[in-house]
Amino acid sequence: MSHLTPTPVLEPAQDRTMILNMGPQHPSTHGVLRVLLEIDGETVVRIMPDIGFLHTGIEKTCEAKFYQQVVPLTDRIDYLCPMTNNLCYVLAVEKLLGLEIPPKAQWMRVLMNELTRINSHLVWLGTHALDIGAMTVFLYCFREREEVLKMFEAISGQRMMTSYFRIGGISLEPPLGFFDRVREFAGYFPSRVDEYENLLTGNPIWGMRTKGVARMTAEDALALGASGPTLRGSGVDFDLRRDMPYSGYENFKFKVPVSQDGDVFSRYMCRVRELRESNEIIRQALEGMPEGPIKADAPGVVLPDREKMKTQMEALIYHFKIITEGFAVPAGEVYQAVESPRGEMGYYVVSDGTAKPYRVHIRAACLANLQTLPTMCVNGLIADVVAAIGSIDIVLGEIDR
Amino acid sequence: MPLAPPIIEVEQLKEHPALARLLAWNAGAVVGAKFDRDEMSIYVDRGYLREASSLLRDDPGCAFNFLSDITCVDWYPAEPRFEVVYHLLSIVKKERVRLKVKLESASTVVESLTPIWPGANYFEREVFDLFGIRFTGHPYLRRLLMPEDWEGHPLRKDYPVEGYR
Numbered sequence: 261m262s263h264l265t266p267t268p269v270l271e272p273a274q275d276r277t278m279i280l281n282m283g284p285q286h287p288s289t290h291g292v293l294r295v296l297l298e299i300d301g302e303t304v305v306r307i308m309p310d311i312g313f314l315h316t317g318i319e320k321t322c323e324a325k326f327y328q329q330v331v332p333l334t335d336r337i338d339y340l341c342p343m344t345n346n347l348c349y350v351l352a353v354e355k356l357l358g359l360e361i362p363p364k365a366q367w368m369r370v371l372m373n374e375l376t377r378i379n380s381h382l383v384w385l386g387t388h389a390l391d392i393g394a395m396t397v398f399l400y401c402f403r404e405r406e407e408v409l410k411m412f413e414a415i416s417g418q419r420m421m422t423s424y425f426r427i428g429g430i431s432l433e434p435p436l437g438f439f440d441r442v443r444e445f446a447g448y449f450p451s452r453v454d455e456y457e458n459l460l461t462g463n464p465i466w467g468m469r470t471k472g473v474a475r476m477t478a479e480d481a482l483a484l485g486a487s488g489p490t491l492r493g494s495g496v497d498f499d500l501r502r503d504m505p506y507s508g509y510e511n512f513k514f515k516v517p518v519s520q521d522g523d524v525f526s527r528y529m530c531r532v533r534e535l536r537e538s539n540e541i542i543r544q545a546l547e548g549m550p551e552g553p554i555k556a557d558a559p560g561v562v563l564p565d566r567e568k569m570k571t572q573m574e575a576l577i578y579h580f581k582i583i584t585e586g587f588a589v590p591a592g593e594v595y596q597a598v599e600s601p602r603g604e605m606g607y608y609v610v611s612d613g614t615a616k617p618y619r620v621h622i623r624a625a626c627l628a629n630l631q632t633l634p635t636m637c638v639n640g641l642i643a644d645v646v647a648a649i650g651s652i653d654i655v656l657g658e659i660d661r
Numbered sequence: 662m663p664l665a666p667p668i669i670e671v672e673q674l675k676e677h678p679a680l681a682r683l684l685a686w687n688a689g690a691v692v693g694a695k696f697d698r699d700e701m702s703i704y705v706d707r708g709y710l711r712e713a714s715s716l717l718r719d720d721p722g723c724a725f726n727f728l729s730d731i732t733c734v735d736w737y738p739a740e741p742r743f744e745v746v747y748h749l750l751s752i753v754k755k756e757r758v759r760l761k762v763k764l765e766s767a768s769t770v771v772e773s774l775t776p777i778w779p780g781a782n783y784f785e786r787e788v789f790d791l792f793g794i795r796f797t798g799h800p801y802l803r804r805l806l807m808p809e810d811w812e813g814h815p816l817r818k819d820y821p822v823e824g825y826r
Contacts, residue, residue: 264779268801312806319791320815324822355698358664482752485728485780496752503755590664592697595748595759597729608746610734623730623748627783660806 264483264635269296269308277305282645284313289649290387291656295633299642307637307645309630314660322620326586327353328427330620335421337622338658340380343372344600346425349620351506352596352607353427356589359558363550365429366508371442371545372415372424373507374538378449379408380601381531381538385456388528388650392469397459404452407445414438428562429555439546446542453535461532470525474636474648477522484635485628488603489534490652493527495520500599507598511548512541524644524651531653561587586615595623602626602653624658667697677701679723679758683713692763702759710762711772717749717758718777725749725758728774731784733792737818742766745794747774764794773799791816 272279283294292313298306318337322330334349335342347369354361386401409419415434416424424431460466476486481494491498499516501509517533519526555562563582564575581587591613597606603625610619629652636648674680674694680703683691690709695702705713717725729748736742741763749758762771773796774781785796786805793814796802804811813820 312804312808315806317815320820320822358698482727483779485778485784498752592667593700593702594698595700595730595757597757604729604750606730606748608730608732608748619734621730621732623732627787628780631780631783 264480267306269298269306272298273306274300276300280642284310287391289656290654293649293654293656293659295645295649297642297645302641302643304637304640304642304645307634309633311627311630311656311659314656316661318661319620319622322617324616326615327589327617328582328586330617331425331427332421332423334622335423336657337661338600338602338605338624338626338655339420340383340655341376341601342420342422343369343376343424344598344605346423347373347507348596348598348600348605348607349609350425350427351598352594352609353589354556355594355596356592356609356611357427357558357561358590359428359556359561361429361507361556362553363508364552365554365556367545367549368430368434368554369425369507370509370512371542371549374541374545375408375411375442377538377601378535378542379405379412381535382408384531384601384650384653388653389460389466391646391650392466394460394463394466397456400452400455400459404449411438411441411445414441426555426562428558429553433554439549442542443546446539446546449539450536453532453539457532460528467525469644469647470528470651471521471523473524473644474640474651475521475523476632476636480635481522481632484631486603486632487625487628488599488601489527489530490603490629490632492516492518493530493651494522500597500604504597506596512544514541524647527651588613588615589617597623600625602655602658603629605658622658622661624661626652626654626656626659630654630659664698667695669693669695674701679703679717679725682716682720682723686713686716700757700759702761704761704763707762707764707771710760711774711777714747714749714760714774715777717760723751723758724753725751725756727752728778728780728784729757731774731781731788733788733794733816735792735816735818737766740765743769743792743794745771745788769793770795770797772797773802775799790814793817 277298277300280297283289284292294310296308334345337345382401382405386398389397412422413419416422478494478496481491497518514537517530519529559578568575589611593610595608597604605625606623608621612618637645671694690706693704717723727750729750732746734744743764745762747760788794790804
């Protein structure tokens with residue numbers, strides 16, 4: 261186990277080595293990650309990530325807000341998958357309240373979550389290939405991502421910080437023609453994934469840069485707390501959507517891609533196959549979309565419809581009370597985990613019986629995944645550090661919170 | 662779906678595999694237990710935390726082989742003030758359990774779990790940074806998110822939301 265607890269890089273340990281600082285402004289660090297490297301020629305001897313540049317104290321801010329006011333904050337934690345954050349938080353609060361969610365809201369949440377996963381993986385694929393030197397893929401990926409962002413804008417009014425989910429359901433009915441638009445996208449998207457694969461999967465240069473690079477065994481990945489494609493790329497078959505289903509995922513049939521090699525290429529293959537599986541889930545969600553309300557029947561918690569507010573006294577009172585004083589949540593604690601594009605995202609919410617959360621803690625998948633970096637990179641080349649960072653798919657907003 | 666009241670009697674919960682294993686090993690290590698909203702919490706005496714975690718990881722009946730998360734809750738001004746919370750996951754059995762250690766504000770020290778799960782490294786550094794809990798046996802217990810020269814621990818309840826001005 262001791263090889264998994266790296267020694268800090270502060271000054272060169274030997275005469276022939278030197279310390280190299282990478283970041284925090286380096287383009288391949290996807291934000292503001294600083295990496296300290298001790299190198300012997302081109303070989304990495306030790307490596308230490310330095311984080312915290314994006315720390316905004318979101319967990320502290322949550323303690324000063326009403327439960328419903330926390331939803332927009334969660335968007336900004338992992339800004340590539342806002343709806344996954346929304347989902348995880350609202351599921352946790354709904355579990356605290358003991359709320360039952362109508363089926364249509366659940367299916368909409370699954371549909372939007374898989375679109376979010378596609379959005380996030382497309383950014384990952386584009387930037388990962390760009391880091392390694394394949395510029396074209398970036399342009400192809402962002403073509404499809406633009407379409408997904410337009411759909412987000414149509415449904416929630418925002419391209420990135422959607423805040424679409426609410427405690428008790430979702431905020432708005434999808435607009436007219438929305439499902440047709442998603443259906444059209446889901447129809448052509450697999451052929452677009454073929455295009456990305458044509459550019460990369462069989463490409464010998466891509467293979468040389470990724471195969472056998474930044475290896476990690478399954479035991480190491482588990483011991484370090486890695487999750488998501490970083491774990492499945494090392495051959496551990498575990499996906500929270502299938503194994504501990506939430507929000508109605510048990511109604512969907514999909515495969516969980518696993519690769520055995522534990523290198524950059526197998527993590528790449530996992531995510532690319534996940535793109536296709538997500539598309540499959542979207543198709544199933546469109547086919548089986550139930551009819552019915554999009555919000556739970558819980559007057560003190562869920563905001564009433566605008567129409568009712570104009571005709572019913574009680575609706576107006578509830579609206580006023582929820583907005584001005586929030587709603588009390590029974591005391592208790594809940595840990596809710598969902599499968600985000602990067603791994604296990606968990607929200608630990610503690611309530612003391614008032615209208616504000618006593619404590620909100622976010623288990624960031626990337627924070628744990630980043631710890632695998634020394635295991636992957638030591639005794640490799642400096643150029644492969646860039647490939648390894650890309651293959652973890654880090655989002656610094658989530659790491660630093 | 663009305664909420665069922667939490668069960669807090671160890672006697673009623675001793676069928677739970679993780680709790681049963683810990684009680685069979687050393688009943689003195691278990692301070693209490695709680696089953697609420699389908700989630701199991703076990704309060705562990707801080708002197709036995711590392712051994713208890715190692716037992717839960719290696720026992721085939723429990724197989725909690727994955728450390729999901731470490732965090733802390735500050736119950737200021739109540740005593741014991743801090744609760745360090747560990748979320749364990751069994752990838753084999755697809756189950757979760759929560760271990761908790763209560764700490765008095767006079768002695769905010771607990772054993773590090775890095776020898777059992779090296780992945781505890783960053784989580785413990787984060788708790789040290791934001792709550793000021795010390796983990797004995799941690800290889801590099803420094804601030805993780807806040808600047809090195811920061812004063813105070815921001816997630817403590819007696820630290821104002823706007824910060825000190």
